[in-house]
Amino acid sequence: MDANILSLHNLLLDGSFASKFESENSSLPTVIIVGGGISGLAAARLLHDASFKVILLESRDRLGGRIHTDYSFGYPVDMGASWLHGVCNENPLAPIIRSLGLTLYRTSGDDSVLYDHDLESYTLFDMDGHQVPQRLVKEVGDIFKKILKETERVRDAHADDMSILQAIGLVLDKHPELRQEGLAYEVLQWYICRMEAWFAVDADMISLKTWDQEHVLSGGHGLMVQGYDHIIKALAKDIDIRLNHRVTKICYGSNKAMVMVEGGRNFVADAAIVTVPIGVLKANLIQFEPKLPKWKVASISDIGVGSENKVALQFDKVFWPNVEFLGIVAPTSYACGYFLNLHKATGHPVLVYMAAGRFAYDLEKLSDESSANFVMLQLKKMFPDATEPVRYLVSRWGTDPNSLGCYAHDVVGKPEDVYERLGAPLGNLFFGGEAVSMEHQGSVHGAYSAGVMAAVNCQRHVLGKLGRLDKLQLLPLRSEIVEAAFPLQISRM
Numbered sequence: 001m002d003a004n005i006l007s008l009h010n011l012l013l014d015g016s017f018a019s020k021f022e023s024e025n026s027s028l029p030t031v032i033i034v035g036g037g038i039s040g041l042a043a044a045r046l047l048h049d050a051s052f053k054v055i056l057l058e059s060r061d062r063l064g065g066r067i068h069t070d071y072s073f074g075y076p077v078d079m080g081a082s083w084l085h086g087v088c089n090e091n092p093l094a095p096i097i098r099s100l101g102l103t104l105y106r107t108s109g110d111d112s113v114l115y116d117h118d119l120e121s122y123t124l125f126d127m128d129g130h131q132v133p134q135r136l137v138k139e140v141g142d143i144f145k146k147i148l149k150e151t152e153r154v155r156d157a158h159a160d161d162m163s164i165l166q167a168i169g170l171v172l173d174k175h176p177e178l179r180q181e182g183l184a185y186e187v188l189q190w191y192i193c194r195m196e197a198w199f200a201v202d203a204d205m206i207s208l209k210t211w212d213q214e215h216v217l218s219g220g221h222g223l224m225v226q227g228y229d230h231i232i233k234a235l236a237k238d239i240d241i242r243l244n245h246r247v248t249k250i251c252y253g254s255n256k257a258m259v260m261v262e263g264g265r266n267f268v269a270d271a272a273i274v275t276v277p278i279g280v281l282k283a284n285l286i287q288f289e290p291k292l293p294k295w296k297v298a299s300i301s302d303i304g305v306g307s308e309n310k311v312a313l314q315f316d317k318v319f320w321p322n323v324e325f326l327g328i329v330a331p332t333s334y335a336c337g338y339f340l341n342l343h344k345a346t347g348h349p350v351l352v353y354m355a356a357g358r359f360a361y362d363l364e365k366l367s368d369e370s371s372a373n374f375v376m377l378q379l380k381k382m383f384p385d386a387t388e389p390v391r392y393l394v395s396r397w398g399t400d401p402n403s404l405g406c407y408a409h410d411v412v413g414k415p416e417d418v419y420e421r422l423g424a425p426l427g428n429l430f431f432g433g434e435a436v437s438m439e440h441q442g443s444v445h446g447a448y449s450a451g452v453m454a455a456v457n458c459q460r461h462v463l464g465k466l467g468r469l470d471k472l473q474l475l476p477l478r479s480e481i482v483e484a485a486f487p488l489q490i491s492r493m
């Protein structure tokens with residue numbers, strides 16, 4: 001018997017059918033969306049605008065997921081995503097950003113070896129607080145580029161994948177002239193630290209085969225000056241959203257989908273779209289009935305997830321130089337650190353310390369106060385006269401049960417088709433979320449596109465079942481958003 005029917009049958013038998021279901025007494029096609037991040041909201045928006053009845057279930061008491069704009073400093077500070085990667089009209093988020101009139105502060109142009117920053121936008125310090133000469137920063141940056149270029153030869157020479165750290169080791173064995181010593185070695189470690197931040201894992205976990213294979217959108221990288229959550233609010237307008245609804249079980253198949261939440265309430269619809277983070281899927285926090293097939297389970301375990309955390313410090317006055325990034329170099333990439341200077345982009349006296357990979361997980365072992373103290377020690381190395389922060393915020397993306405990591409990455413030796421398998425629908429169950437994005441995992445625009453794609457596939461499936469395919473509507477957004485013709489507003493002071 002179909003698992004859905006079996007579940008319904010069991011509920012009828014124990015007499016709890018009527019009380020347990022929030023049944024949709026409507027002739028409209030119905031879809032339940034699990035997760036209220038950008039991906040779930042993009043899916044909800046599309047289906048709502050296509051006249052579907054949509055219910056979005058979100059476990060937290062807020063929307064946005066890994067987009068979290070905090071206002072407790074009195075102005076927006078993004079504790080999750082903060083950059084638009086690809087400041088160009090091809091970015092699927094560009095129409096919404098334009099229509100909302102949001103400003104972007106561009107921190108790098110195309111092809112920066114630091115991904116989201118230009119080489120010259122940094123001021124680096126050594127562990128004793130001495131500023132690293134800018135000439136050295138630039139020279140080592142160019143050497144780092146050469147080393148990375150040489151890793152392409154290592155890739156060509158080896159059929160099996162290896163970590164980028166291993167490949168860098170092989171390059172330095174073959175080209176001892178590229179080896180660095182003393183302060184230059186520490187600056188090189190700092191570049192590796194920045195690379196680790198992009199993937200949110202340490203260099204021994206970054207895949208040599210795929211690290212540079214992403215088709216990065218053009219236009220460089222821009223900070224969302226007014227905060228990312230304006231996009232969330234715009235997408236959420238008029239959607240039936242149920243906060244504090246943690247989904248524990250999803251029954252799917254060929255007829256109805258049934259979604260159960262903590263506390264025993266159930267929701268039934270024609271289909272469901274799951275957009276919870278890959279970390280949540282990995283931890284089996286949601287039970288599926290029937291069980292997910294082996295190939296789907298394997299895709300979940302074959303996709304990696306890393307962590308990144310931020311400690312945002314608000315000061316009463318600015319005591320640091322007017323550069324975009326302040327960094328500390330150290331003998332290992334683990335011990336290197338850096339601060340994003342929000343003052344440069346927003347005018348607010350805020351520094352955001354960013355930690356990635358194993359260090360991000362280790363930081364979560366500390367209390368908020370200890371994290372802030374640790375970060376202040378780093379800052380005081382650079383600026384002995386640094387004042388104490390007025391307020392601070394600390395993220396915990398790695399251990400928060402609603403995220404369990406920051407975003408997906410390719411593991412070393414990644415099987416070819418993991419993302420296709422993760423995204424493949426199962427009957428009336430569809431998968432969205434950043435990890436499903438074929439080309440842009442780990443990004444807001446990738447998550448958005450994955451949500452749109454899941455909604456389009458879901459819409460086709462449901463209308464096909466109802467014999468109403470003529471009603472298929474592929475418009476990804478409300479027409480007033482799509483038609484907004486303002487240019488992207490980009491600045492760099």
Ligand SMILES: Cc1cc2nc3c(=O)[nH]c(=O)nc-3n(C[C@H](O)[C@H](O)[C@H](O)COP(=O)(O)OP(=O)(O)OC[C@H]3O[C@@H](n4cnc5c(N)ncnc54)[C@H](O)[C@@H]3O)c2cc1C
Binds near residue numbers: 039059063402434444
């Ligand atoms: C620190 C950090 C920095 C980042 N920086 C950038 C950046 O600068 N630029 C960029 O493009 N990307 C960045 N990213 C990545 C980007 O934030 C994500 O790729 C994107 O926001 C993911 O969206 P999503 O909808 O797929 O997932 P999420 O936003 O995580 O949404 C999933 C939702 O599901 C909910 N949920 C979980 N479990 C359940 C359950 N059982 N039942 C119901 N709901 C549940 C969660 O609460 C969450 O709201 C960053 C991420 C982090 C953590």
